[in-house]
Amino acid sequence: MRKHGVAIAGAGFIGPVHLEALRRLGIRIVGLLGSTPEKSRAAALAQGVEKGYASLDELLADPDVTAVHLALPNVLHYEYCCRAIAAGKHVMCEKPLAMNSRETAELAALAARSNVACGVAYNVRFYPLNLQVRAMIRAGELGEIYSVCGSYRQDWLLFDTDYNWRVLEEAGGKLRALADIGTHWLDLVQSMTGLEIERVVCDLQTVHPVRQRPKGEIETFSGKNKPAVDREPVDITTDDAAGVLLKFAGGARGVLDVSQVTAGRKNEVSYEIAGSKASVSWNSEKPDQLWIGRRDQPSELLSRDPSLMAGEVRRYANYPGGHVEGFPDTFKQLFRAFYDYIEAGDFRAPATFPTFADGHREVVLCEALLKSHTAQSWVEVPR
Amino acid sequence: MRKHGVAIAGAGFIGPVHLEALRRLGIRIVGLLGSTPEKSRAAALAQGVEKGYASLDELLADPDVTAVHLALPNVLHYEYCCRAIAAGKHVMCEKPLAMNSRETAELAALAARSNVACGVAYNVRFYPLNLQVRAMIRAGELGEIYSVCGSYRQDWLLFDTDYNWRVLEEAGGKLRALADIGTHWLDLVQSMTGLEIERVVCDLQTVHPVRQRPKGEIETFSGKNKPAVDREPVDITTDDAAGVLLKFAGGARGVLDVSQVTAGRKNEVSYEIAGSKASVSWNSEKPDQLWIGRRDQPSELLSRDPSLMAGEVRRYANYPGGHVEGFPDTFKQLFRAFYDYIEAGDFRAPATFPTFADGHREVVLCEALLKSHTAQSWVEVPR
């Protein structure tokens, strides 16, 4: 039995995803924190969780809580992370880690000095076949990496009547599609290849400079089921879509397309990595299948079958081959890595999960991408 | 918060699948029962469950237990079901419900007279798009059903060195591939179409009349990772594969191929249903995508996106479109249906899950299939 006691702050789309994944691991959820004491209590009751906290203070003061999951709007991440670390709690924060690189640098430094584990929820790394690709690349099975291309596409913001707090610069930050979903891809490919991005050129696109905001609140992804409502126009300055060219340390190049306005793509992350010996291609809408491209022999389709995977990643594939593991399972595996690390107790050991340093790196990258777009030129990514 | 207290009997491949799915729903697991008191305690400790029962008696005597999940070898199902019902516990039994139709008829009758809910774990029904197909057929969107074709294929018993208790007639019953996996398909298509199977012709195949049994025990699906061991030959009389033709009430026909010896098919259930207006095709290895075939307009690909699904099945699709839900999620949804039904409290209401009557029907069908093979002729399925 795991000894942790977890509190989750944030009850939107992603909070319950954390809750369910933690429960699968047998990890105890001590309490929830919503945006008001009433919402906290209501969420706790709805989810069958013991406590609904009145405030972050109350949450952090709870001695049963050993770790805090932050699944709330981006603007709150910095403060909540600081206070949770100060309170000696382990922290698993949703991405992006904070609103700018000054904040994330501070958080990364704080994490490095602390005696707690600090992670960022880049769950896409934890599709088992992505871990497999990482293992293959480390073992040299792809040879030298030549290029890393791909996309992250959704359609839930296609129409100008689609709305969510994330579209507003003041709530989510200047970058939206790139920051919300593009950074998953960027984190993923850097994590798999071990290659840092050194230079970027970026072209942002806002297809709806004005959106029709419903009067009232709308959850992420939930707008499509809602009836027509009263609306008011709101100016949009964040990106609906973006194209990016990348240069990696060592000479590999990259191409990325990100869009939240591509009809029919519900939530599709994909990549194609070409190496001197073989290439690999993967798509999150068929997550249990990895295409391995070969030149002088047939290409391969690797199933997420533990018996066919690299030894060190097999533990993250819990069901036999053919029993598809999907999106919810990635959070389970991310948290498995995180809490196993905590239980091992050596917080100077190499992390097996995305760290605050990774979260900082992503925000630095986003700032470079924005700068590139503004300047309409290639820019260096600061180290 | 759900009020149930569940005990799970059986700790092989499928027991932990039940455990994890129940936890996702916030349902309390009170205790586990293994094949010995020691194994019970070890499993409880490993899984972080409170109690490891010394015996079924102890389990059934536990007032905290309101429902029992049976995930143990087929030969034990009948006795355990009888005793659990007698003890006033709700029962969720793995398939097949029992070893023969005399037993299953008795169990179905017992369930009908009891004041508990009795279900069989035909989880494949609960892939959200299978529920969607059921809704579409009921709404007439396919028109008259002409044919129902498909297959269930695996490869984990391909080689004569592959072994598991299920290959032995005395442990699993005379039918194996058909009973273990074929019945999932048969239950699924009857559930979706609402059509009963009236006549069958069946051709069983045992490609390995002798298998090399490892000395010691082997879990389902786990053999592929194991090192070579000492082995002894054992005669096999159960089917590795089977072909079946079906006639449904009302005139539809069916074709089924079942195999546990098809290299590369890890666990693939698929069907293609042709109707007078449209057809549908689905494959469990890409579970979030339904092909809808059309004649005079483009065919369609329906994503498991709640906003695109029929109202009555939307609640079984918990994540937004594109966030793939896989095999583990089917157990969550099956148990959601089961425990929602229990909470509603009216055990005479139409079941929203596979019942003991369904489980009985499957065993009757299996006996007809075996009879057809033995006689090498078409046979009627008794009603």
Place this chain on the structure above:
Amino acid sequence: MRKHGVAIAGAGFIGPVHLEALRRLGIRIVGLLGSTPEKSRAAALAQGVEKGYASLDELLADPDVTAVHLALPNVLHYEYCCRAIAAGKHVMCEKPLAMNSRETAELAALAARSNVACGVAYNVRFYPLNLQVRAMIRAGELGEIYSVCGSYRQDWLLFDTDYNWRVLEEAGGKLRALADIGTHWLDLVQSMTGLEIERVVCDLQTVHPVRQRPKGEIETFSGKNKPAVDREPVDITTDDAAGVLLKFAGGARGVLDVSQVTAGRKNEVSYEIAGSKASVSWNSEKPDQLWIGRRDQPSELLSRDPSLMAGEVRRYANYPGGHVEGFPDTFKQLFRAFYDYIEAGDFRAPATFPTFADGHREVVLCEALLKSHTAQSWVEVPR
């Protein structure tokens, strides 16, 4: 330059397919024969062919004609074959070879005694990857064959307003879907595996016992583009669809579904062959890709790339990998094999194309399938 002079009899859907394929090979088309002298002349003019024959007599008397292609209604095959062989012309006949096994036996015997080459246009064999599968099986790469499953599905006869001469028993024969398309599949799998079918059980289905016939003539596949017309009801006794179980010599079993009423399947032939070492799966709608299933290593996707194919079949793949070769190319390759054989001049050498003996075998098989359906029982296929 090839020396042949070819005449084509029949100007429906498939005649022009022959014409185009012959031209790709640089084979001279001397003349065409339609159903009337006027139609012959009109077709010759439209296609840029030198002669439009007034009659079969005139065609057979033409010394420029060395080979005849028969692409006309099934009822004419027997007579035309006999007369062409008697006239010393090589014959390439569309399938089925004739209306019954008495006729086909006679034609096969006639061909065996003749000094001309006689082929049947089972073009599906000539998708390059099907030739590759044949080579792989002969080389033992699949091991012992366990099962051969598949389907051939179309939708052009889905509605009762769909009509073509083939639906009438008197024009096309008692069997329709099975004979027209099912035999392509049956010929293909026997050709690839080298295994003969010994026993069958078959279930025929006529979903429209009455169809609405347009007044006037309708070409194969062309009905879908036509405007509404005057119609009259006509009784249908031929099969719209069928299910079949097969037993092959040596113990392999088979499952086949054939349908001309599956919405959305325009013309899809597929198979899955499971062997003791590997399995293969192919689908004519993605003809340049072969899936090779493996148990203890990743499965493979073999591209129709000459550099990756077996030496003896490479010549039938004319374009580099990735440059898809489709349906029209199969006729080119079939005729390449046929005319290369003729040029080699040894008509006792093993045929590299489907022979009249193969065509006879298919008709014998069809009669067994019909008998099985009528008797509702397994039947032996006569040798």
Place this chain on the structure above:
Amino acid sequence: MRKHGVAIAGAGFIGPVHLEALRRLGIRIVGLLGSTPEKSRAAALAQGVEKGYASLDELLADPDVTAVHLALPNVLHYEYCCRAIAAGKHVMCEKPLAMNSRETAELAALAARSNVACGVAYNVRFYPLNLQVRAMIRAGELGEIYSVCGSYRQDWLLFDTDYNWRVLEEAGGKLRALADIGTHWLDLVQSMTGLEIERVVCDLQTVHPVRQRPKGEIETFSGKNKPAVDREPVDITTDDAAGVLLKFAGGARGVLDVSQVTAGRKNEVSYEIAGSKASVSWNSEKPDQLWIGRRDQPSELLSRDPSLMAGEVRRYANYPGGHVEGFPDTFKQLFRAFYDYIEAGDFRAPATFPTFADGHREVVLCEALLKSHTAQSWVEVPR
């Protein structure tokens, strides 16, 4: 019967592709021109063509020749085009039209003043579903175009031992992967969307700055089958791969990846076009299937079925749905458009095929792409 008499200059990979496609249309091939009189005669004999010309002079002097197809190294295009036009022959030239925009501007002007038809062989436009996309976009079915993303990937130059004349700057030009295959994609998407590319940023990559050249000659695509040979190192300055961002007139953006070094991608062109109403996605390795993405209803799969296609493009789909038409068929349709246009006789009518103006535009674009790479900045594409 078509009245044209065609001569083909060039007998490498693509010359015979032209030959075969012309024959399918019933167009007479009068003669061939190789790199020497001997090679001309040998090619004519091998292909069953009447004449093998000793020189371009002899070819152009032949009154039977009404049209010339140029399928020879890029450096010869300019001169041959000029002389053919001067001789009053229609010209179908392989891409790129010439070595630089000065030459192509001159050729485009020459063509505009001439009384012959002048086309460039951008065959990819003529996959029937690409014509369908063009028709859909013109009819407004996608709404406003937001983005055009895609790739063209091959693997035949993956290893440093892969060699062909195209890799040398002096033979093929400074750009290679982008010019050879990237321009197919760029022509295709501009043709389909009707949108011109205004600004580009480009990143070229040469993964093998030195290749090992076999002593002797090597045909395009043929190296993979050849045995090891003596080799000598040769410096390579052309691009193996490239990434590009695009801005289209009107605001759409684009992302393109081009590579001849992606293992397992034999010859894969793909695109995804996102519009305000719907998106489309297509891949040349499955050419008969178009994905149409939709937000509020199921996405669609459109088969290349004439009965489902737009009226004006139906004539370019010659076989019924499900009978896959592939790469060879695109040349047939391109030439059908070209010779139908010639037969119509109005050379001021809008062209139905890619013109010299299109060919010029592609070379201008290539020069802008090269300039962007050299300057490492965005550049305007001159009009």
